[in-house]
Amino acid sequence: MAKSLSQFKYMTFDVVGTLIDFEGGIKDCLSAIAAEAGVSVDGEEALSLYRAARYSDEADLFPDDLVRVYLSIAPKLGLPAEQKYGEQLRDSAKNWKGFPDSAEALASLGKTHKLIAMTNARRWAFEYFSKELGNPFHAAFTVDDTGTEKPDPAFFQKVFDFVATEGNSKDDILHVAQSQYHDIGISRKLGMTNCWIERRHAQKGYGGTIEPAEFTKPDYHFTSMAGLADAVKEASA
Structure with missing residues (x-):
């Protein structure tokens, strides 16, 4: 006992x-980027891609690593693979x-x-x-x-x-x-x-x-x- x-x-x-x-924070930020790009993202798909990208040999410390993660998953989600959006995802941690x-x-x-x-x-x-x-x-x-x-x-x-x-x-x-x-x-x-x-x-x-x-x-x-x-x-x- x-x-x-x-x-x-x-x-x-x-x-x-x-x-x-953090899952809600990541999904909200990706949805905002998607809206700006005129597309939509599936939140659970995004989390699955995030998980696969996050736990790689190239991973950096969290949440700084969200820049690299974003650039990795953006093409798979139909999002613009631009550095500024990766930094936006990283910085979103301040508001989670x-x-x-x-x-x-x-x-x-x-x-x-x-x-x-x-x-x-x-x-x-x-x-x-x-x-x-x-x-x-x-x-x-x-x-x-x-x-x-x-x-x-x-x-x-x-x-x-x-x-x-x-x-x-x-x-x-x-x-x-x-x-x-x-x-x-x-x-x-x-x-x-x-x-x-x-x-x-x-x-x-x-x-x-x-x-x-x-x-x-x-x-x-x-x-x-x-x-x-x-x-x-x-x-x-």
Whole structure:
């Protein structure tokens, strides 16, 4: 049996896809470019092409890599393959929205737990994401801070080392994320207790997130951040 939600001191969070609706942000930006070009794009097709292009040997750090990704997928979507549009997609990250329940849930969870962000995004983008979410984090780790991306265990070790400076360990952490590939599988292998936020529960496929080699059953499972926040309130009552 997993520990009670009230027993953890920390919650670590994947940000892009769990708290920030990057799929919606990408689709909105591509739709705007398409409208300017006088064409239309299928959002799910665009995400499928994005996923294939994003996870390549040529990938750069996120979201800077969206320039390269755009130039790769634009011809397949009937969009103009111009640098300025790639930069428009990259810069759209500054305006990506949190899921409707993210900020309120984080504000609630922050009353009982220390919240730590763990994102494969660069620090410049994370600052926009954090502001969108109400700056709820006790600490934050980006790809610029760790020098690597999840699911590399070294990323998680940076966080373990940090909580150790506060006299705690990975056993005091509940890791919360939507990505089976980047977070849920590796957190299980590292002996963490985890919580899967299944954002795409009403949709087929993995959208813009790479499909895992195998599915990992999480310790906790909700389809929204609101569900997690409500469960923590109940456990803490």
